[in-house]
Amino acid sequence: MTFDKWWNGHAPAEARVECSGELHRVRWEEGRLSVPDHEDVEGERALAALGGDPCACVDVLDSWERHRGDLRILTISSRGAGDVFWSSGPGPTVGSYPSQVSGALFGQGGQGPFRAAGNFLRPSSSSQSFASRGHALGGTAVSSRVAGVARSRSGGPVVVGGGPVRALGSSAGTSASPAQLELEEIYSVLFLGGGLFDRLVATVVAIWANREDSGDATDHRAEMAAALSGRATLALRGWLGDPNQLVEVEMTNPSTSGELLRRDDLIIARLPFRWLSDVWTRGLSVVLGRFSLGLLEASDHRQRVTTVSPDLADVRPVTVSVDSP
Amino acid sequence: MNEDFDPELYLRLAGESEVLERGEQGRAPWDSPLHETAAALVAIGALESDVAQKIVDDYELALSLRARHGGRHFFARQLATFRHRSPTNRFCDVLRTARIVPCNQEFEESWGKVTVHFVLLGDTSASVMVSAHEVTPGALTSNFPQMTQQLAISDDTGRREIAHLSGGGGSEGNYQAVLTTQGPLSKSAQWIDIRANRVVLEDDPDAPQVVVEPMPESDPAVRHLWSRVVQGRHPIVRAPETIEIAIRTLVAAGALSADNNAIQAVRAVLAANSGQGVGFSGPISGVGPPSAPGASQTNPKLPKPWASLLAARANLLSGSGGATGSGPCGNVGLGVLTPPVDGVTIGLGALSSSSDSFDLLVVVSPDFSVHGGHFGASAPVGSPTIAWWAEDDRGNHYVGSVGRWAGNGDLGQGTVTFLPALDPASKELRILPSCTTERAVVTLKLPDWDEPRTVADPESG
Numbered sequence: 001m002t003f004d005k006w007w008n009g010h011a012p013a014e015a016r017v018e019c020s021g022e023l024h025r026v027r028w029e030e031g032r033l034s035v036p037d038h039e040d041v042e043g044e045r046a047l048a049a050l051g052g053d054p055c056a057c058v059d060v061l062d063s064w065e066r067h068r069g070d071l072r073i074l075t076i077s078s079r080g081a082g083d084v085f086w087s088s089g090p091g092p093t094v095g096s097y098p099s100q101v102s103g104a105l106f107g108q109g110g111q112g113p114f115r116a117a118g119n120f121l122r123p124s125s126s127s128q129s130f131a132s133r134g135h136a137l138g139g140t141a142v143s144s145r146v147a148g149v150a151r152s153r154s155g156g157p158v159v160v161g162g163g164p165v166r167a168l169g170s171s172a173g174t175s176a177s178p179a180q181l182e183l184e185e186i187y188s189v190l191f192l193g194g195g196l197f198d199r200l201v202a203t204v205v206a207i208w209a210n211r212e213d214s215g216d217a218t219d220h221r222a223e224m225a226a227a228l229s230g231r232a233t234l235a236l237r238g239w240l241g242d243p244n245q246l247v248e249v250e251m252t253n254p255s256t257s258g259e260l261l262r263r264d265d266l267i268i269a270r271l272p273f274r275w276l277s278d279v280w281t282r283g284l285s286v287v288l289g290r291f292s293l294g295l296l297e298a299s300d301h302r303q304r305v306t307t308v309s310p311d312l313a314d315v316r317p318v319t320v321s322v323d324s325p
Numbered sequence: 326m327n328e329d330f331d332p333e334l335y336l337r338l339a340g341e342s343e344v345l346e347r348g349e350q351g352r353a354p355w356d357s358p359l360h361e362t363a364a365a366l367v368a369i370g371a372l373e374s375d376v377a378q379k380i381v382d383d384y385e386l387a388l389s390l391r392a393r394h395g396g397r398h399f400f401a402r403q404l405a406t407f408r409h410r411s412p413t414n415r416f417c418d419v420l421r422t423a424r425i426v427p428c429n430q431e432f433e434e435s436w437g438k439v440t441v442h443f444v445l446l447g448d449t450s451a452s453v454m455v456s457a458h459e460v461t462p463g464a465l466t467s468n469f470p471q472m473t474q475q476l477a478i479s480d481d482t483g484r485r486e487i488a489h490l491s492g493g494g495g496s497e498g499n500y501q502a503v504l505t506t507q508g509p510l511s512k513s514a515q516w517i518d519i520r521a522n523r524v525v526l527e528d529d530p531d532a533p534q535v536v537v538e539p540m541p542e543s544d545p546a547v548r549h550l551w552s553r554v555v556q557g558r559h560p561i562v563r564a565p566e567t568i569e570i571a572i573r574t575l576v577a578a579g580a581l582s583a584d585n586n587a588i589q590a591v592r593a594v595l596a597a598n599s600g601q602g603v604g605f606s607g608p609i610s611g612v613g614p615p616s617a618p619g620a621s622q623t624n625p626k627l628p629k630p631w632a633s634l635l636a637a638r639a640n641l642l643s644g645s646g647g648a649t650g651s652g653p654c655g656n657v658g659l660g661v662l663t664p665p666v667d668g669v670t671i672g673l674g675a676l677s678s679s680s681d682s683f684d685l686l687v688v689v690s691p692d693f694s695v696h697g698g699h700f701g702a703s704a705p706v707g708s709p710t711i712a713w714w715a716e717d718d719r720g721n722h723y724v725g726s727v728g729r730w731a732g733n734g735d736l737g738q739g740t741v742t743f744l745p746a747l748d749p750a751s752k753e754l755r756i757l758p759s760c761t762t763e764r765a766v767v768t769l770k771l772p773d774w775d776e777p778r779t780v781a782d783p784e785s786g
Binding site for chain 1 (some may be wrong): 331333334337338340341344345383384386390734768
């Protein structure tokens with residue numbers, strides 16, 4: 001079943017980026033990313049192309065566009081609850097991590113990989129930090145805390161949410177390869193904070209689910225099947241409370257319904273790729289202690305899924321809705 | 326190949342498993358299951374190396390983001406990932422046009438003795454492999470600040486270059502290191518001066534013969550399996566769990582049947598190496614040095630030549646070898662540069678024999694051909710790795726593993742230690758650095774060890 005508005009059920013998300021000396025909003029809503037504090041995005045792009053200072057907000061927008069259909073995002077991103085990126089502890093926050101990576105990649109500094117953030121990242125303040133909105137993606141967790149911001153528009157590398165965006169050339173060294181720049185760009189969206197990376201993952205999944213439906217994804221079935229397998233496996237293990245549960249995930253044709261089978265100690269999950277878009281990114285993998293096999297209805301405030309009980313015997317729909325105020 | 330087998334999906338699922346199991350924790354970076362799987366798939370032609378590499382890179386990035394302990398391997402992984410993706414940073418063979426000269430010259434210092442083993446004169450720099458022996462414990466280290474000052478090396482054309490010291494390591498008063506100049510010296514130099522010490526550079530007219538020949542025909546899957554067993558890194562034989570990944574992959578792909586004799590033989594070697602008594606007595610092919618005949622004559626439980634090799638290693642580890650070993654003692658200068666072997670140029674500087682083993686001082690370019698070089702398992706998937714074999718005129722086989730090593734991706738240099746000890750009665754040694762499709766054969770006439778050809782037994786001095 002295909003849903004025109006795949007973003008139904010995904011709450012809006014927002015992060016703030018330091019741009020031109022101010023904190024600007026980067027907002028995702030109804031499947032689109034926007035930078036509401038910039039009225040003329042094309043004008044900003046033209047200005048930058050003519051040698052003007054890069055605009056951090058527009059850079060984020062462009063990075064998003066370049067990766068919204070990038071299956072690599074699924075390889076890198078969280079598989080679900082418990083699969084977290086390097087997080088708290090005595091070291092730097094998640095947000096400041098990629099800045100240090102960048103420094104190491106480009107030979108900056110001489111204090112080794114664990115040096116203090118130094119001039120690449122300003123100390124975060126309470127006004128520049130914000131909590132991730134968290135678990136919109138079936139409990140996925142990119143981070144619990146993201147340190148925001150860094151450079152001003154005229155001050156060298158632009159850093160968003162602790163991660164440097166593309167315009168890192170001025171002080172980050174001049175020998176960056178395209179692959180290195182690509183990595184930096186992925187970091188820039190990965191650590192945006194505010195739940196935006198979850199929305200990017202949802203976007204990638206939705207795009208490829210639609211391509212699969214229209215038969216345009218045959219060359220990428222291995223990537224898609226692997227992405228489905230990792231996430232479904234983690235969801236099933238969490239559901240059954242057994243981190244060592246043997247799981248085999250078979251990616252079925254888009255038109256088929258999901259099902260779970262048990263063979264001895266093995267759980268076999270037969271799911272279409274669309275399960276990721278319809279169920280997993282909405283955080284509906286497990287509802288009322290039951291595993292969701294597919295989406296039946298979706299609107300802003302109401303989701304209806306086919307579910308199965310832990311003994312795999314009882315299949316029935318469950319409706320999740322948000323009450324009117 | 327199994328028709329239902331999807332190699333890309335298999336590799337990606339191995340990556341997913343690594344991510345879910347958080348495989349980063351607690352394993353050595355050169356024992357990456359993902360890399361092992363990819364290498365097996367590339368070896369049997371199931372995946373192109375660049376496709377496999379890209380998948381490995383992406384999953385390594387995913388793993389590094391999940392590394393719990395401050396990104397312990399993060400930076401190496403990232404550098405490795407992007408080094409071999411960057412067109413400007415590809416490894417290159419810097420030895421192909423170099424000149425290597427064996428020296429084995431000794432100089433007295435206030436703290437002890439320095440031996441210059443060989444000098445490598447390249448297009449962009451010169452390298453000098455040296456070892457140091459201190460007369461009293463700590464004598465060398467107390468001079469260390471002086472030793473690490475910038476050191477000038479000049480040649481007979483008046484060129485003078487600053488050199489830096491790297492790769493220092495050793496124990497019990499014996500240390501080994503490499504001096505590398507910042508710029509080139511004359512390739513035709515007849516001598517160089519290191520501080521006040523003159524090192525005469527005389528090419529050996531009787532330098533060992535070297536040829537490159539194709540590896541004998543064998544099944545790619547079997548060949549790959551054995552190449553993973555003898556990876557060249559200490560210990561000689563790799564961890565069984567790592568080899569099992571290769572076995573599982575080859576069987577899943579249909580490249581090997583689960584009851585293939587080679588699998589039994591490999592497992593027998595691994596078990597024997599770990600002290601377990603799993604036997605194997607069937608006929609096998611593709612084992613060890615490619616010229617070796619089938620089953621062992623000395624130990625029916627192990628394929629030849631593993632019985633004698635593992636026995637020698639066990640003796641050494643248990644201490645029953647050591648000073649009581651029967652190997653001759655002395656050094657032999659080599660000065661050999663091979664033509665490219667599967668794209669890898671190998672330089673052999675000197676052979677140093679002791680009672681229980683013998684060492685080769687070697688240089689290779691590119692560096693990853695040894696155990697992943699500086700970047701460990703993050704060396705490009707499918708890149709050639711060298712298995713260090715040797716055999717003598719008395720039917721003995723020897724296998725080598727890399728000991729001290731220093732490298733930068735383009736050039737690696739260090740020591741390869743062979744077991745067992747040289748047979749004192751052997752007159753000829755064939756050194757067989759073996760890659761995927763080719764091997765070098767360096768034929769060395771061994772000296773009368775009672776009268777060492779080049780330098781006296783270092784232990785006597």
